[in-house]
Amino acid sequence: MPPTATPKRLSLSEWFKTITFYEILVGMKATLSHLLNYKPVTLQYPHEKRTLPDNYRGMLALLRYDDGTEKCVGCDLCEAACPSRVIRVVSAEVPGEPTKRYSKEYYMDMTRCLFCGMCVDACPVDALGMTREFEWAVYDKRQLHLNKQQLLAIGDRSFPIREKRLELQHPNVAFFNVPFKHVPPKPN
Amino acid sequence: MSEFGLRLAISLTQIAAVMGIVVVTVLLLTLAERKVLGWMQDRMGPMEVGPYGILQPFADAIKLFFKEDIIPAGANKFLFTMAPVLCLIPAFIGFAVIPWGPNWTLEIGGITVKPFVISDINIGILYILAFASIGAYGIILGGWASNSKYSLLGGLRSAAQIISYELNVGLSIIGVVILAGSLSLVKITDAQAGWFWNWYLFALPAPQIFAFVVYVISSVAETNRVPFDLPEAESELVAGFFTEYSGLRFAFFFLAEYANMVLVSCVAAALFLGGWNAPYPGTILELLGFPSLSWIESTMWFAVKTYSFLFLFFWLRATLPRLRYDQLMRFGWKVLLPIALANIVVTAIAVFITQ
Numbered sequence: 197m198p199p200t201a202t203p204k205r206l207s208l209s210e211w212f213k214t215i216t217f218y219e220i221l222v223g224m225k226a227t228l229s230h231l232l233n234y235k236p237v238t239l240q241y242p243h244e245k246r247t248l249p250d251n252y253r254g255m256l257a258l259l260r261y262d263d264g265t266e267k268c269v270g271c272d273l274c275e276a277a278c279p280s281r282v283i284r285v286v287s288a289e290v291p292g293e294p295t296k297r298y299s300k301e302y303y304m305d306m307t308r309c310l311f312c313g314m315c316v317d318a319c320p321v322d323a324l325g326m327t328r329e330f331e332w333a334v335y336d337k338r339q340l341h342l343n344k345q346q347l348l349a350i351g352d353r354s355f356p357i358r359e360k361r362l363e364l365q366h367p368n369v370a371f372f373n374v375p376f377k378h379v380p381p382k383p384n
Numbered sequence: 385m386s387e388f389g390l391r392l393a394i395s396l397t398q399i400a401a402v403m404g405i406v407v408v409t410v411l412l413l414t415l416a417e418r419k420v421l422g423w424m425q426d427r428m429g430p431m432e433v434g435p436y437g438i439l440q441p442f443a444d445a446i447k448l449f450f451k452e453d454i455i456p457a458g459a460n461k462f463l464f465t466m467a468p469v470l471c472l473i474p475a476f477i478g479f480a481v482i483p484w485g486p487n488w489t490l491e492i493g494g495i496t497v498k499p500f501v502i503s504d505i506n507i508g509i510l511y512i513l514a515f516a517s518i519g520a521y522g523i524i525l526g527g528w529a530s531n532s533k534y535s536l537l538g539g540l541r542s543a544a545q546i547i548s549y550e551l552n553v554g555l556s557i558i559g560v561v562i563l564a565g566s567l568s569l570v571k572i573t574d575a576q577a578g579w580f581w582n583w584y585l586f587a588l589p590a591p592q593i594f595a596f597v598v599y600v601i602s603s604v605a606e607t608n609r610v611p612f613d614l615p616e617a618e619s620e621l622v623a624g625f626f627t628e629y630s631g632l633r634f635a636f637f638f639l640a641e642y643a644n645m646v647l648v649s650c651v652a653a654a655l656f657l658g659g660w661n662a663p664y665p666g667t668i669l670e671l672l673g674f675p676s677l678s679w680i681e682s683t684m685w686f687a688v689k690t691y692s693f694l695f696l697f698f699w700l701r702a703t704l705p706r707l708r709y710d711q712l713m714r715f716g717w718k719v720l721l722p723i724a725l726a727n728i729v730v731t732a733i734a735v736f737i738t739q
Contacts, residue, residue: 223703227424238428 248328253311255329256304257351258344259322262358266348267323270299277318280308302344307337321362327354390493398502402479410642411441417698424702448638451631456531459628463529468629468636471522474515475643481508482650483570485660485683500660500679501570508569509561512651513554516606519644520546523608523615526637527625538624541709542615545605548716549612552602555724556595559731560584560655563592569651573659580663585656590734595727596656598720600696603648605716607641609697611704612712619706645697646690653689660686 206214213219239246248254259267270287288300316324327350334340342350359365415430415438422429430437455464485500498504505511520543527539563584564572576583584592605612616624626637653659660682662668667678707715 220704224699227699227702230426231420231424234423235426236423236428237426240428240431 248330252328252330253313253326255327255332255350255354256306256309256311256315256347257325257327257354258302258347259325259351259355260348260358261361263361265361266298267321267359268299268302269321269323270297271320273318273320274315274324277314279312279314280310282306282309283315299344302347304342304347306332306340306342322359325351325355327351329354387493387495390495394492394495394497395502398499399480402484402502403476406476406479406643406646407639409646410639411445413642413645413694414444414638415441416694417701420695420698421702424699445635448631448635451634453631453633454628456628458531460529460531463525464628465633467522467526467529468633468640469522470525471519471640472636472643474519474522475640475647477515478512478647479650481505481511481569482647482654483573483659484686485679487570487574488679498570500683504568504570506566506568509557509567509572509651509655512647513550513557516553516644516647517546517550519640520550522637522640523625526629527615530625530628532628534621534623534627535625538615538621538627541621542608542625545608545612545614545712545716548713549602549605549720552598552716552720552724553606555721555728556592556598556602557655558724559590559592559595559727562728562731562735563587563590569654569659573654573661576658577661578665580658583656583658583661589738590731592656592727592731594723595731596652598724598727599652599656600693602716602720603652604697604700605712607644607648607697609641609645610701611707613706614709614712645694649690649693649697650686652693653686657689658685659689 261267270285272285272287275281275283275285282305284301284303284305285299286301287297290296290298311326313326316326329350332340418440419429419437421427430440433439433443455461480502481504483501483504487501487504488499490497490499523542523546524539527535527537527542530536560572561567564575566572566575572584576587581587585596586593608615614624615621616626621627626634629637662681662685667681669675669681670678
């Protein structure tokens with residue numbers, strides 16, 4: 197059986213605190229001290245922006261090598277890694293180079309992206325990168341369905357320093373998916 | 385010009401001046417409230433319009449003027465249109481009897497004019513209380529005519545709250561009226577001249593400290609301000625009685641709330657804090673040899689008292705959470721009402737013995 201609620205008898209000091217609004221005065225002292233020691237925590241956002249952390253994960257982008265060719269080899273691993281099915285890759289052979297593949301079409305539905313960075317981790321050739329862009333508010337949701345050209349453009353403006361091609365970075369390693377001069381071109 | 389025409393012209397000039405001051409004060413208050421509230425909560429308040437956001441009231445006013453005026457389907461159109469006006473007029477009309485400065489008289493064209501009070505009627509306080517009660521009709525009718533459950537609940541709460549707390553306002557004022565022997569605000573203020581211990585807050589034989597506390601709490605409740613903002617409790621009732629209002633009608637309600645705040649602050653300053661009297665006898669400007677300019681000092685003292693009272697409104701709003709409805713009613717009827725009644729009895733006995 198729960199104890200019955202009996203009205204608690206106030207001690208003299210408690211009674212005095214009640215009639216002098218002591219607790220309210222304590223609260224008012226707190227607010228007044230904040231007014232007198234005014235230190236706002238506000239950041240005036242559009243005018244001043246906070247410094248982003250080094251590992252900030254912003255807008256996704258497709259990258260290029262330093263000779264301007266796309267890094268993407270169309271392997272679909274990013275599509276497989278993506279937990280929210282943002283990415284759709286249409287892979288194809290490079291015309292005239294039967295051992296080499298590329299992504300003929302590459303779509304990202306950024307309305308669903310949760311910026312986990314798993315696609316970047318999954319990419320075997322580091323063709324994907326996360327930029328530091330975050331101001332991507334748009335008036336039409338469809339503007340967030342990005343195609344390959346748009347993603348490459350984001351990469352171009354966010355990563356001005358590009359890598360060399362892989363085979364030039366590591367001359368002693370044999371690479372898959374790199375054209376060899378002695379492989380005869382596929383007859384058309 | 386005939387005497388009537390001259391009287392009319394002088395009165396209209398005074399009314400225009402007072403209305404101008406009140407509207408400017410309300411504009412200032414909307415900004416000051418947001419700024420002070422922000423500073424107390426470690427925010428900045430409005431910062432975008434003008435340097436440090438000082439033009440924000442004008443931006444708000446322009447926005448409210450040009451918003452679409454919506455009358456909800458099923459609303460009682462006549463009452464819906466009437467309610468904001470019914471709320472606004474009583475809020476402004478009370479300023480007619482507030483003395484802003486010393487009780488001087490001027491002779492203009494053979495007519496005696498009191499420059500610092502529009503109308504020195506001998507029932508000043510009664511007049512203010514009567515019109516404050518009419519303001520409650522605006523809120524109730526606005527809530528009822530909107531055809532919305534939130535508005536209706538807000539209006540009902542407001543009706544109960546205003547009736548309960550206006551009683552306390554009236555009773556807390558009676559002590560002062562007993563001491564002064566007059567209902568005229570001019571006479572009450574004049575009776576508090578001299579040092580600050582002549583103010584009715586401290587005056588012998590019966591200091592009205594308890595009455596002042598009751599008045600402050602009840603006036604906060606009467607103007608529907610935090611912590612007594614149950615009629616417009618936004619977490620429960622969307623916006624209370626003006627949920628369905630938009631545009632200019634909403635602006636009227638808003639203006640009425642702030643004008644009411646200024647009015648109760650002016651009344652508190654006039655009744656308990658000596659009105660335009662400085663805390664010392666006379667004025668400094670008079671001692672320095674500018675007796676014709678001493679009204680500036682007097683009105684400044686009135687402004688200081690009124691504005692510090694208004695600051696208290698913001699301060700309470702930044703500090704306190706909203707009361708529950710039963711707490712509000714219990715506090716009003718079981719705590720404040722007995723205190724106010726006891727104060728009347730004590731004051732009456734003290735005045736009877738000392739006279």
